[in-house]
Structure formats: structure tokens, C-alpha cells
Amino acid sequence: MRVNLLKATTAAAIGLATAGAIVVCLADGPPGKPAPGEAAVAKPRRADWEKVVAAWKSEKVSDPADNSYCDVCHLNYQQEKLAKTHKKAGVGCETCHGISDKHSEDEDNVIPPDILYGKDQVMALCMACHEKAKLVKEDNHDELFSDEADPEDTCADCHGEKHRLKVRTRRWDKQTGKLIWSDGVRMMEDKPKAGR
Numbered sequence: 001m002r003v004n005l006l007k008a009t010t011a012a013a014i015g016l017a018t019a020g021a022i023v024v025c026l027a028d029g030p031p032g033k034p035a036p037g038e039a040a041v042a043k044p045r046r047a048d049w050e051k052v053v054a055a056w057k058s059e060k061v062s063d064p065a066d067n068s069y070c071d072v073c074h075l076n077y078q079q080e081k082l083a084k085t086h087k088k089a090g091v092g093c094e095t096c097h098g099i100s101d102k103h104s105e106d107e108d109n110v111i112p113p114d115i116l117y118g119k120d121q122v123m124a125l126c127m128a129c130h131e132k133a134k135l136v137k138e139d140n141h142d143e144l145f146s147d148e149a150d151p152e153d154t155c156a157d158c159h160g161e162k163h164r165l166k167v168r169t170r171r172w173d174k175q176t177g178k179l180i181w182s183d184g185v186r187m188m189e190d191k192p193k194a195g196r
Contacts, residue, residue: 057129059090062090063090064087064088064090065086065087065089065090065091065092065093065094065095066092067083067087067092067093069093069104070092070093070094070100070104072104073104073109074093076165077093077163080162080163081159081162082159082160082162082163083163091129096115096117096125097113097114097115097116098113098114098115099114100113100114100115102114107187107188108186108187108188109169109170109187110170110179110182112170112172112177112179116172116174116177117174118174118175119152119154119156121174122154122155122156122160123154123155126154126155126156130155132145140158169182169183169185170182170183
């Protein structure tokens with residue numbers, strides 16, 4: 001069973017709707033109206049995401065996260081260091097990327113995960129759980145937080161290099177969830193062909 005307190009908290013905090021594809025972006029402001037045929041985009045306020053993180057921290061999770069639902073398609077992440085490390089700490093795919101049921105059900109992989117992150121959002125995501133004061137004391141982290149640090153640098157540059165897919169068949173706008181590029185290959189057909 002894939003229901004737990006984190007999922008319930010996440011769904012409540014970010015206000016996932018029950019119909020249509022929902023993409024949750026870390027941004028301020030109310031959801032925008034989707035264009036006809038596009039996915040609805042819920043944009044929770046920063047405080048909502050902070051409530052999700054606070055709820056996760058209060059759970060005192062001691063069991064590893066269950067990523068099996070995501071691993072069905074994203075098998076490459078079972079041995080990926082960032083995913084393995086977070087899994088051991090009880091932080092699964094859904095903690096950062098949302099429940100993503102519509103994404104998981106879409107065999108054509110046209111619907112994006114519930115939560116996507118632009119490069120400018122990665123640091124805020126990581127810092128929601130990882131304390132800056134502790135990180136600065138660790139090797140090489142002081143460079144990331146120094147006044148001379150490149151503003152384009154993020155935690156994912158070192159820790160998430162292999163957390164990015166090497167080969168992509170789809171690309172979505174991380175703010176809107178709109179499909180912006182596809183290889184055109186589909187697993188499922190819209191209409192069955194005659195004689196089948």
C-alpha cells in the first residue's frame with residue numbers, strides 16, 4: 001500500500017486536484033488557468049512546501065522510503081547514489097517529486113511528475129532539510145556558500161549529476177509542466193487499428 005502520512009500531508013499541503021494532470025512548481029501565487037488541452041498547474045506558495053518539509057521532519061522516519069512504484073520505470077535510480085542515500089533516510093521520490101500518480105499511469109510518459117525543479121529552485125529544495133551551518137563545515141561546501149560562489153552552482157552539480165537522465169525522451173517546462181520536446185515515440189495508440 002502506497003499511502004502514508006507524508007503522501008497525505010503532501011497532498012493536503014499542495015492541494016493536488018483529483019482530475020487531470022497536476023504539475024506542482026515551487027513558485028508564489030495562485031494556480032494559473034491552463035490553455036485548452038494543457039495540464040492544470042498548481043503553484044503552491046513557499047509556505048505550503050515548508051509545511052510539507054516540516055511534516056516530514058516531524059515523522060521521525062526510521063524506515064527506508066519505498067520507491068518501488070517509481071522504480072518500475074526509473075530502474076536506473078535504484079543504484080544511483082543520491083536516491084539511495086535519501087531512501088535510507090526515509091526520503092523517497094515522492095518526498096521531492098510528489099505522488100505523481102498521473103505520471104506513473106501514463107505509459108506514453110507525456111504527463112510530467114507532480115513537482116519539477118528549475119535550476120534556480122534546487123538550492124532552496126536542498127536547504128529545506130540540510131542545514132547550511134553543518135554543510136559549510138564539510139569538505140568543499142564552503143565554496144558553494146562563499147561570496148565568490150557562482151550563482152549558477154547548485155547542490156545538484158556535485159550530488160545530482162547522475163540523478164539527471166542521460167537520455168531523455170521528453171522535456172517539460174519546469175514551471176508550467178507543458179511538454180516542450182518529445183522524441184515522438186508512443187507506447188500506446190490513441191485508437192486501435194482495424195483488424196486488431
